[in-house]
Amino acid sequence: MKTQSPRALLGKLFGASAKGIAIENSLLTGYAKVGGKDVCVIGTCNGTYIGNASALRLAAQVIECIERRPRTPIVMLVDSAGQEPNRADEMLGLASYFGHLLGCLELARRKGHRLITIATGKAVGGAFLCYGMFADRIYALESASVGLMPIAAMSAVTKIPAPVLQKLSKTMPSLEFGAKPFALLGGVEEVWPASGDLQARLAKAIATATVDDNRAALGKKRGGRKLALDIRNRVLAQSAK
Amino acid sequence: MEKFTKAFPSKPLKTTAGKPWALAGVVGSGNLEVLVERGGRPSDAMECHIETSIPGYKASWLAALADFAHHYPAGGTKVTINDQGAPPVLVTLRLRQAYDHLVKGSK
Amino acid sequence: MTRGPLFHEQTARQRIAAVVDRGSFDELLPPPERLTSPYLAQLGIPVSFDDGVVIGRARIGGKKVYLAAQVGQFVGGAVGEIHGAKLTGLFKAAARDRVPCVLIVESGGVRLHEGSAGEIAIAETMRAIFECRALKVPTIAVIGTDIGAYGGIGILSTCCDFRVMTEHGRLGISGPIVIEKWMGKKAYDSSNRALVWKTSGGKTKYLLGDAEALVHDDAGAVREAIGKLLAKSSPVTLKNVKARQKDLEKRLKRFGKTGDPDDVWKGMGVRDVARASLASGPEFAAMAKAGRR
Numbered sequence: 082m083k084t085q086s087p088r089a090l091l092g093k094l095f096g097a098s099a100k101g102i103a104i105e106n107s108l109l110t111g112y113a114k115v116g117g118k119d120v121c122v123i124g125t126c127n128g129t130y131i132g133n134a135s136a137l138r139l140a141a142q143v144i145e146c147i148e149r150r151p152r153t154p155i156v157m158l159v160d161s162a163g164q165e166p167n168r169a170d171e172m173l174g175l176a177s178y179f180g181h182l183l184g185c186l187e188l189a190r191r192k193g194h195r196l197i198t199i200a201t202g203k204a205v206g207g208a209f210l211c212y213g214m215f216a217d218r219i220y221a222l223e224s225a226s227v228g229l230m231p232i233a234a235m236s237a238v239t240k241i242p243a244p245v246l247q248k249l250s251k252t253m254p255s256l257e258f259g260a261k262p263f264a265l266l267g268g269v270e271e272v273w274p275a276s277g278d279l280q281a282r283l284a285k286a287i288a289t290a291t292v293d294d295n296r297a298a299l300g301k302k303r304g305g306r307k308l309a310l311d312i313r314n315r316v317l318a319q320s321a322k
Numbered sequence: 323m324e325k326f327t328k329a330f331p332s333k334p335l336k337t338t339a340g341k342p343w344a345l346a347g348v349v350g351s352g353n354l355e356v357l358v359e360r361g362g363r364p365s366d367a368m369e370c371h372i373e374t375s376i377p378g379y380k381a382s383w384l385a386a387l388a389d390f391a392h393h394y395p396a397g398g399t400k401v402t403i404n405d406q407g408a409p410p411v412l413v414t415l416r417l418r419q420a421y422d423h424l425v426k427g428s429k
Numbered sequence: 430m431t432r433g434p435l436f437h438e439q440t441a442r443q444r445i446a447a448v449v450d451r452g453s454f455d456e457l458l459p460p461p462e463r464l465t466s467p468y469l470a471q472l473g474i475p476v477s478f479d480d481g482v483v484i485g486r487a488r489i490g491g492k493k494v495y496l497a498a499q500v501g502q503f504v505g506g507a508v509g510e511i512h513g514a515k516l517t518g519l520f521k522a523a524a525r526d527r528v529p530c531v532l533i534v535e536s537g538g539v540r541l542h543e544g545s546a547g548e549i550a551i552a553e554t555m556r557a558i559f560e561c562r563a564l565k566v567p568t569i570a571v572i573g574t575d576i577g578a579y580g581g582i583g584i585l586s587t588c589c590d591f592r593v594m595t596e597h598g599r600l601g602i603s604g605p606i607v608i609e610k611w612m613g614k615k616a617y618d619s620s621n622r623a624l625v626w627k628t629s630g631g632k633t634k635y636l637l638g639d640a641e642a643l644v645h646d647d648a649g650a651v652r653e654a655i656g657k658l659l660a661k662s663s664p665v666t667l668k669n670v671k672a673r674q675k676d677l678e679k680r681l682k683r684f685g686k687t688g689d690p691d692d693v694w695k696g697m698g699v700r701d702v703a704r705a706s707l708a709s710g711p712e713f714a715a716m717a718k719a720g721r722r
């Protein structure tokens with residue numbers, strides 16, 4: 082499934098209406114329909130890297146949607162290997178460009194646009210944090226590579242032998258890489274099999290999304306991230322005294 | 323990691339004023355954090371819990387802690403240490419700092 | 430004149446004590462609660478009672494604040510599950526109580542030893558920061574150390590209303606060593622400190638408008654800068670995001686082709702680059718302002 086073209090995937094998600102989505106430099110922008118209703122689409126494909134210019138392009142699309150298509154849900158597709166380690170982009174404020182994109186999405190949320198993410202390919206690092214993880218609800222295709230980094234990479238950086246991490250990941254899904262363990266942490270609402278009816282799933286996702294951030298609660302319920310919710314609540318309780 | 327626990331005879335803390343706990347140091351390479359709390363048991367001993375990333379130095383730890391408990395009235399305190407390879411002189415310094423904060427309430 | 434340790438030399442707890450009104454800090458989830466990382470324990474790595482972030486409430490100039498300070502010495506100030514949940518809770522408490530929230534940043538981003546849990550925690554904290562902003566509750570990131578604000582914490586810092594930096598502070602996503610590995614030593618020599626700081630340091634960030642204040646490497650100066658921002662906020666409105674979009678487009682158009690930070694400095698009004706390099710933060714800010722006139 083990983084080899085399917087971006088166009089083929091868009092077709093599966095949006096049917097004939099996918100023609101309203103432009104693909105330029107592996108960036109997706111445009112409008113399509115889900116269950117007969119308009120949606121705005123922003124995203125990445127081909128595992129591209131995100132830099133200042135691409136963050137701005139996506140932000141421009143979000144602003145346009147807010148101005149011209151009030152309350153239209155925004156679907157964010159994520160297939161990006163991360164931010165490109167690039168000195169010029171860093172110098173000009175890559176973090177600020179990402180922060181701006183997040184600000185635009187926040188404005189959309191406040192103005193009544195539902196935000197739905199589908200991790201379709203690579204959904205890692207800064208590229209996932211700078212828009213996809215900011216949705217109201219986040220979904221992932223079964224085949225998507227979701228998470229911080231694969232165990233081999235984690236081992237290379239931390240100098241902890243890969244077999245040790247591998248073994249620990251059996252009881253700590255946070256260390257494992259992929260859509261399913263990420264869902265155990267609450268980071269993904271639901272993992273979608275590529276073979277199913279994605280249009281129906283997406284329509285349901287849009288219809289049921291709420292703005293509350295339910296990830297910590299999900300992570301506790303699913304057992305993959307047992308501490309986050311309790312610690313947060315403890316801060317809230319102690320600070321209320 | 324090596325862990326051990328031991329209580330060292332010590333005269334009871336002189337004052338009940340001051341803070342309920344005090345912390346000195348930071349866990350980082352060649353450094354440690356020392357948490358000293360009131361309410362250790364028994365009241366004529368300094369209760370110690372050590373976790374260190376460098377195994378094999380239990381004897382010198384015990385000597386340093388026994389020495390501290392002997393020289394300062396620290397009975398009824400509970401000392402908990404997270405260590406990342408601090409040199410002995412730093413261990414004693416952090417103990418002193420945490421103890422001083424506890425009894426004087428200074429921060 | 431006597432002076433205490435510089436801001437970048439202080440520990441997180443020292444920074445808090447020096448920035449807030451004397452004795453006003455009340456720590457939340459303090460060390461005796463022993464909320465330590467089960468991940469690190471399993472990996473045989475030393476844990477810390479505060480999991481690398483000290484949080485609580487205090488007063489600055491008599492005004493109530495929520496405050497967090499990351500502990501750079503502890504695993505690079507990186508965000509694990511507990512660390513991140515403390516931050517999320519703090520910003521949520523700030524939103525609930527309509528009290529400004531200050532984050533003294535010192536973090537390379539996600540704590541790799543805890544995998545994706547830290548990444549999600551950063552995303553959750555971003556949501557909580559924007560909760561504050563929607564309520565016009567000021568959020569301020571202070572970036573004043575070599576470790577600086579990197580990775581997810583670099584992005585998170587840009588989500589706050591304001592950033593206070595010193596010339597020691599660095600703000601970015603990928604660190605110089607990562608970029609050097611990626612682009613080669615010719616394109617970015619990570620051992621060239623001057624270049625590294627001109628790329629990601631406080632001076633350049635201030636010039637570009639990504640930091641609202643550039644102050645001395647001193648807790649008193651940081652405190653003063655925070656005090657000035659506590660009554661302000663930068664709401665996320667259509668007008669503001671459109672202005673920001675324009676500004677960032679302009680920046681990219683103007684400087685996107687150059688790899689040389691000196692071009693940015695000159696373009697932003699710094700006439701004497703050599704002298705500006707040696708100037709303190711406030712002197713630098715004054716020079717840039719004079720040059721733009």
